[in-house]
Amino acid sequence: MIRLIVLLQLVGLALAGPISVTTVAPARCPDGFSLLNDITCVKLLETPRLYQDALNSCKNFDGGNLASVKSEMVASLFFELCLTFIFEENSFLVNLAAVKNSVHPIWLGLICYSSANSSCNWADATGTTAGYSNFARGNPKSSSGNNVYLLTAGSSSGKWVSADGNVVTLNYFCEVPATGVETPCPNEFNESCYIYNQTLLSEADARISCQNQFFGELVSIHSQEENDHVQALIRNTSLVRIGVRTNGVGMYWDDGSYFDFNNFASFRPDTENCSAMQILQGSVDPGKWLSDSCDEKIGFVCKRLKGHSSRSPNPGPTFNPNNCYGTHYFSGQGEIVSPNYPNSYFGMGTPCTYIFTVPSNQIAQIKFRVLKLDDQSTISLYTGIEGTVPIIELTGSTSAGSGSYSSGSNVLKMVFKNEKRKYDATTKWSANYGWNL
Ligand SMILES: *[C@@H]1O[C@H](CO)[C@@H](O)[C@H](O)[C@H]1NC(C)=O
Ligand SMILES: *[C@@H]1O[C@H](CO)[C@@H](O)[C@H](O)[C@H]1NC(C)=O
Ligand SMILES: *[C@@H]1O[C@H](CO)[C@@H](O)[C@H](O)[C@H]1NC(C)=O
Numbered sequence: 001m002i003r004l005i006v007l008l009q010l011v012g013l014a015l016a017g018p019i020s021v022t023t024v025a026p027a028r029c030p031d032g033f034s035l036l037n038d039i040t041c042v043k044l045l046e047t048p049r050l051y052q053d054a055l056n057s058c059k060n061f062d063g064g065n066l067a068s069v070k071s072e073m074v075a076s077l078f079f080e081l082c083l084t085f086i087f088e089e090n091s092f093l094v095n096l097a098a099v100k101n102s103v104h105p106i107w108l109g110l111i112c113y114s115s116a117n118s119s120c121n122w123a124d125a126t127g128t129t130a131g132y133s134n135f136a137r138g139n140p141k142s143s144s145g146n147n148v149y150l151l152t153a154g155s156s157s158g159k160w161v162s163a164d165g166n167v168v169t170l171n172y173f174c175e176v177p178a179t180g181v182e183t184p185c186p187n188e189f190n191e192s193c194y195i196y197n198q199t200l201l202s203e204a205d206a207r208i209s210c211q212n213q214f215f216g217e218l219v220s221i222h223s224q225e226e227n228d229h230v231q232a233l234i235r236n237t238s239l240v241r242i243g244v245r246t247n248g249v250g251m252y253w254d255d256g257s258y259f260d261f262n263n264f265a266s267f268r269p270d271t272e273n274c275s276a277m278q279i280l281q282g283s284v285d286p287g288k289w290l291s292d293s294c295d296e297k298i299g300f301v302c303k304r305l306k307g308h309s310s311r312s313p314n315p316g317p318t319f320n321p322n323n324c325y326g327t328h329y330f331s332g333q334g335e336i337v338s339p340n341y342p343n344s345y346f347g348m349g350t351p352c353t354y355i356f357t358v359p360s361n362q363i364a365q366i367k368f369r370v371l372k373l374d375d376q377s378t379i380s381l382y383t384g385i386e387g388t389v390p391i392i393e394l395t396g397s398t399s400a401g402s403g404s405y406s407s408g409s410n411v412l413k414m415v416f417k418n419e420k421r422k423y424d425a426t427t428k429w430s431a432n433y434g435w436n437l
């Protein structure tokens with residue numbers, strides 16, 4: 001059920017005096033799609049299809065897939081009218097069906113290989129249902145089939161049920177990425193994230209850009225499938241930079257990974273030159289690699305492991321905590337404070353997302369020196385950039401005066417949300433980030 005919370009207190013306060021409200025460009029969806037969470041749009045398709053046909057139909061949309069339900073995470077949208085909608089993704093889908101008067105079950109993009117919830121994989125490659133699921137009692141049930149639908153009517157409305165997508169035809173939800181937002185793990189493949197940057201740069205500058213803008217390295221490629229994946233990201237250019245070099249003895253990848261797949265068109269790449277992948281037909285076939293001057297300014301592909309970052313620490317940027325809406329990146333060690341510190345964070349725009357990166361052989365940590373949250377505010381800590389299941393969620397009643405927390409990797413993500421319902425002059429926090437704290 002969508003809970004609609006009208007912030008009467010806030011409206012009252014807003015009328016009583018000036019209040020600072022940060023407005024942001026919201027994520028947008030294509031026509032007919034609704035925003036499911038910060039990064040995904042969904043649409044109900046009311047032409048019953050077998051599972052695979054439904055999946056193929058969704059893939060006709062740009063970046064499309066059958067919909068997944070990542071978590072019961074609460075998403076909130078802040079409108080100028082001071083209305084805050086708080087909803088769960090699963091309930092949002094049920095509601096979307098109700099709005100269309102659809103009482104029929106609807107395919108989710110989920111395949112289960114056994115009757116264990118950990119064997120169910122989302123079609124959009126965002127993981128399994130081990131962390132969050134909403135199966136009806138006795139499900140998933142592999143004897144009923146490998147596919148899963150969502151019930152949208154009756155007392156089990158919202159529950160997930162196994163069925164055989166080779167014989168059952170149902171309506172289905174398609175999802176596409178929202179525009180105007182950065183997807184956390186773009187172009188995911190085999191637990192890595194990739195980005196094609198069209199900026200024309202020399203090899204040295206491209207390497208720095210991958211490290212600083214993407215927290216990765218120039219792409220390394222380890223199989224024909226991965227090569228195809230990278231090639232498919234790029235269109236309409238002749239060459240694109242990849243991160244392989246040779247020293248005359250062996251070949252090596254910039255990201256330090258093992259050279260276990262060779263796609264050079266010639267047997268003898270140049271020792272003084274860098275490398276590129278041919279895209280449009282040229283001196284070698286598309287997809288093949290060739291030597292290319294390190295100084296030539298061309299587009300490039302960056303890669304990083306999902307949830308990790310290879311970024312080497314350097315002093316973080318100057319940060320104005322009052323302007324925290326969105327994502328802010330920090331590396332190395334430093335200090336961070338709540339918006340409007342040392343005054344209360346009340347009324348400042350959130351959520352604020354902070355990504356802390358430490359050297360790749362260290363564990364990222366945060367240590368609070370001051371921590372006074374009210375019941376309406378939360379600080380959630382996650383392992384990695386794409387983490388969706390918090391390591392811990394701190395809020396008014398559970399947050400101690402201080403504390404030290406560790407990521408499971410060299411990257412720690414922290415999301416601060418302030419629901420702005422209650423004024424309390426003492427609410428604020430300050431912390432050190434880094435490692436070995
Ligand atoms: C997944 O199944 C296990 C074992 O049956 C259960 O303990 C766990 O709560 C389930 N997880 C979810 C998210 O439903
Ligand atoms: C592409 O590289 C340029 C130059 O480093 C950088 O400003 C830009 O943010 C990069 N784009 C992406 C999407 O990483
Ligand atoms: C996926 O990654 C694993 C581990 O790095 C590797 O062994 C495997 O070959 C990769 N698969 C493909 C298709 O690239």
Ligand SMILES: *[C@@H]1O[C@H](CO)[C@@H](O)[C@H](O)[C@H]1NC(C)=O
Pocket residue numbers: 236
């Ligand atoms: C391809 O690139 C050329 C110039 O590099 C440009 O003129 C042309 O419009 C592009 N075509 C497409 C389909 O993007």
Ligand SMILES: *[C@@H]1O[C@H](CO)[C@@H](O)[C@H](O)[C@H]1NC(C)=O
Pocket residue numbers: 270271272273291292293
């Ligand atoms: C390096 O590559 C360029 C083409 O980009 C080529 O003209 C040059 O001969 C190569 N240098 C060496 C030493 O092979």
